[in-house]
Amino acid sequence: xxxLSDQALLRYSRHILLPxxxxxGQQALLGARALIVxxxxxxxxxxxxxxxxxxxxxxxxxxxxxxxxxxxxxxxxDKASLGRNKAESAxxxxxxxNPEVAVxxxxxxxxxxxxADEVARHDVVLDCSDNFATRHAVNRACxxxxxxxxxxxxxxxxxxxxxxxxxxxASPCYHCLFPEEGEANDGPCATFGVLAPLVGVxxxxxxxxxxxxxxxxxxxxxxxTLYDALESSFRSMKVPRDPACPVCxxxxxxxx
Amino acid sequence: xxxxTFAAAIQRHIVCPEREVVAPTVGAALEAVFALQxxxxxxxxxxxxxxxxxxxxxxxxxxxxxxxxxxDHVAPDSRIYVVQALSGG
Numbered sequence: 441x442x443x444l445s446d447q448a449l450l451r452y453s454r455h456i457l458l459p460x461x462x463x464x465g466q467q468a469l470l471g472a473r474a475l476i477v478x479x480x481x482x483x484x485x486x487x488x489x490x491x492x493x494x495x496x497x498x499x500x501x502x503x504x505x506x507x508x509x510x511x512x513x514x515x516x517x518d519k520a521s522l523g524r525n526k527a528e529s530a531x532x533x534x535x536x537x538n539p540e541v542a543v544x545x546x547x548x549x550x551x552x553x554x555x556a557d558e559v560a561r562h563d564v565v566l567d568c569s570d571n572f573a574t575r576h577a578v579n580r581a582c583x584x585x586x587x588x589x590x591x592x593x594x595x596x597x598x599x600x601x602x603x604x605x606x607x608x609x610a611s612p613c614y615h616c617l618f619p620e621e622g623e624a625n626d627g628p629c630a631t632f633g634v635l636a637p638l639v640g641v642x643x644x645x646x647x648x649x650x651x652x653x654x655x656x657x658x659x660x661x662x663x664x665t666l667y668d669a670l671e672s673s674f675r676s677m678k679v680p681r682d683p684a685c686p687v688c689x690x691x692x693x694x695x696x
Numbered sequence: 697x698x699x700x701t702f703a704a705a706i707q708r709h710i711v712c713p714e715r716e717v718v719a720p721t722v723g724a725a726l727e728a729v730f731a732l733q734x735x736x737x738x739x740x741x742x743x744x745x746x747x748x749x750x751x752x753x754x755x756x757x758x759x760x761x762x763x764x765x766x767x768d769h770v771a772p773d774s775r776i777y778v779v780q781a782l783s784g785g
Binding site: 568569570592597598600666668675678 | 752763
């Protein structure tokens with residue numbers, strides 16, 4: 441493990457004070473690799489928190505460019521970012537916060553073999569995408585590579601969060617919860633709107649779960665957390681593996 | 697009586713208030729709601745009567761296992777929660 445410099449001990453001192461993290465946990469974070477799929481509303485807080493927390497190797501992927509309508513909630517970008525690729529824009533902010541981490545930019549939509557390859561070379565994947573096709577593709581790649589997935593979604597006043605780690609025998613995958621993209625139609629933020637800090641709430645929760653995974657802190661699996669900003673309520677639902685799941689039922693980690 | 701609630705994301709499309717229903721299974725609970733709101737059936741179920749794939753139903757905090765026949769048991773004091781997948785990011 442990397443020896444922490446005096447500067448690093450100071451920068452991460454509030455982490456190191458936590459017995460659940462301590463120096464070993466911070467060293468684990470500094471040696472970890474995280475892939476962030478999407479640099480928009482969810483990807484912004486995820487990217488900034490993982491960089492500030494000292495996750496050593498971060499890859500952020502997005503093929504979109506920053507528009508004025510994004511700036512209401514996508515806090516990794518600013519007015520100077522308008523027209524710039526979102527992954528590039530977010531990377532600049534991440535490095536400004538913490539130049540000690542390595543940030544790699546993928547300015548295109550990950551799909552197919554490139555998605556599979558990128559997932560396989562990381563320790564955790566954070567799905568911050570904005571469509572079901574990507575969500576299912578990311579899930580398939582994570583199951584195939586045995587890489588844990590922290591999934592978040594948000595629209596209007598509603599958010600959802602779940603962690604899938606199919607290295608654990610009892611963990612479901614995203615497909616066990618929502619079988620296919622099929623006829624899904626929750627509507628994009630551009631149609632139905634989204635409360636600015638809602639993506640901050642869900643993205644921050646994704647960052648929390650990813651840091652726990654990378655630092656070796658136990659994570660609750662098989663659970664869907666629902667946040668209703670209008671009710672100011674959280675609900676936690678238990679999700680079992682689907683023994684007939686076409687994506688994860690054949691995995692080598694066995695059955696429940 | 698079992699209590700059934702529909703997540704806010706579903707309410708965006710079809711207003712469906714919380715209800716108390718008399719039903720021994722999830723399917724019977726939904727049928728009780730459909731009797732009052734027939735327009736909800738096609739939103740939640742496909743042509744074969746199976747739960748649509750972007751939907752999930754939880755009984756007392758646990759996901760149902762029978763998405764085809766909706767035969768999961770419902771106790772008299774159960775709380776049923778119907779959820780729609782979100783994709784926004």
